[in-house]
Amino acid sequence: MIKSIVIAGFGGQGVMLMGKIIAEAAMFDGLNVTWLPSYGPEMRGGTANCTVIIGDEPIGSPVVDSPDVVIAMNIPSMMKFEEILKKDGTILLNSSVIDRAPSRKDLKVYKIDANKIADTIGNAKILNMVTLGAFAKATGFIKIEAIGKALEETFANRNKKLVDLNLQAVENGMKLVTD
Amino acid sequence: MTIDKIVAQTPKSLSKVEFSYCPGCHHGIVHRLIAEVIDELGIASKTIMVAPVGCSVFAYNFFDLDGTVAAHGRAPAVATGMKRALPDRIIFTYQGDGDLASIGTAEIVHAANRGENITTIFINNAVYGMTGGQMAPTTLLGQKTTTSPYGRDAKANGYPIRMSEMLSTLDGSAYIERTMVTTPQNVIKTKAAIKKAFQVQLKGLGFSMIEVLSTCPTNWGMTPIESMKWLEDHMTKTFPLGVFVDRTKGLM
Amino acid sequence: MKMLMKGTEAIAEAAVRAGCRLYFGYPITPQSELTEYMAKRMPEVKGTFLQSESEVATVNMLYGAACTGRKVMTSTSSPGFSLMQEGISYMAGAELPAVFINVMRGGPGLGDIQPSQSDYFQSTKGGGHGDYRMIVLAPHTLQEAAGMMNEAFELAFKYRMLVTILVDGMIGQMMEPVELPKWTKPEEFAEPDWALTGANGRKPRKVTSFDLDPYELEKMNLRYQETYKKVAQNEVKYEEFKIEDAEITVVAYGTTARIVKTVVDYARKSGIKVGLFRPITLWPFPYDRLSEISKNVKNILTVEMSYGQMLEDVKLAVLGKSNVHFYGRSAGVVPTPVEILDSIKKIVR
Known part of the structure; x- marks a missing residue:
């Protein structure tokens, strides 16, 4: 089974890191992964996206025609990627920024008020981890233990507080999705 | 007959290969001075030479040292690679004016600017020798060459470039001097300058370069004696002799 | 233990483990992370950056x-590789060993910074002057690149x-779990x-790429040719x-080959x-093996992120024994699995 996820938003919303944590967590769960960034001259402010593929078999193409899941952090990203999303696919929207619904009706839609929850926790930057938590719960692709491990790996050289803060954001995000 | 005292002999650091230079050319004198300095400093065993493209392309073979030939102008980059790989060896480049002051300007400027601990011997004869007497960046204004047949015109070709002065503005340059070898006194001065340049490297003080004004009787269309006079009368006006930077005071 | 690494970093670390302690480079997208990695790493292993x-x-x-005589390397991307061609020719002539990483981007000229495979000619046919060859390796995953x-x-x-x-911007920029190779001593x-x-x-040694006597230089050239023959x-x-029962065989390298692996599965479904x-x-180039394969398959499709460079070698190997088709995107556009599948369907039907 191979699953593909496109994560897109403004530069600075942490979409690349979100993708990396998803990929790393899946790796710690023993799966094969690829993480492919769109890269360009923009450092901040432009649009950015990455494609993550997770599979229990070797991954061929790191490029996908139609992803299983799209995480859209802003309106342009939603409009761009809902078009290519697989039939009956899943889309997670940052509803703090996206004030409308996707036009397709076959999609499973999760609206995440990521900015607001991040503010409540006390750090606006962790909106990506809130969204990641919702993604983990909604798809079941990655487990919380593996996410914790991936966060530790990523922030290895920084303080433990940062790991805890991000993990707290992930857990809050997970709570947003109910079965 | 026994020999009581050796007055002169071929320096050990020169090979047995015969020089291929034209009569009256100064390359041979400068080669000999470098070899004498290497012998006197006792560094032949750890010296590597980087020869250029130009008349002195064969220099790698005239010295009895490990050596290579760089692409045109790139000797300072090649020497940089060697020095970084083997910091305790002595690395020197030998370059002409087309090589150093034209096609290899970027390489010499950045090697000097990095304070690369190498020595460069720069032979400036105001003309491209090997390719047959074309205009060099150091060709004097009004000087006729095969590519400036009406004389070098500043409007079309710019001005003779003074590399020693230019490089001396860089903080990485430890010692830069311009000399000539037209008289025995000047030969002695040049040898002292070359020796100092190698000593700067031995001390690890940074980039050192000796520019030697030289003749090219063949391409200048003069006899060796005429060309010496022309060098003294004309070249030294555009390229004055002297020490342009010395950041070694109190360190040697 | 596997680590999630970026392609450029996996290659750099593998080079360090292979014993490379001398790296020279100049920043250029999309490989600057390799240069940056070496800037940080070399001092840690008493190497030179x-x-x-x-x-x-x-x-x-x-x-x-x-x-x-040390292990030396650099990394660059297409326009930088063009600038290196002069030195590459000199190094080939002087029979000097070194490793180059070219993370290819869209061209010609300044082009763009997206993945491409349009430096195939330059790498395999000699971008510099003279009769020389260089060995060109094309990994298709990060693991393979690091292992190489x-x-x-x-x-x-x-x-x-x-x-x-020879890799493209995609292998340079993507991340994948990598089991780093063992350290050499x-x-x-x-x-x-x-x-x-x-x-x-x-006795003093000389390393040069020249001899003005044509007969002597020819001897040097013949020596190079002997080496190339052995290689x-x-x-x-x-x-x-999966070529045993294939009705159509795709020839592709690097990232494109990787994408084609997915296409093979799609097509078989x-x-x-x-x-x-x-x-x-x-x-x-594996001319002999491809020649054999072409005897037993009617159609061969070459897919590249260029407008047909490796294609010329494929045609030379096949020599008319089967039909050779081509599908390519270039300028930094990466072909998707469905696109390639569509081009296969057009040939088969």
């Missing part, structure tokens, strides 16, 4: 450092040749008997993926038996 003033200087620093670094240095020293690892690396280290009592006999590498032939050495 130097940012040059240009790629022209880089390759000549490599020349100088390679003269000393030690081999690259071994080949370089075994044959006194330049080795290029630098003390086991013997100094070659041609290295310039200062004569110190022995072509002994070092050809390729991968065959829809009833078309597709196989993949993946050259791992682009020079020497």
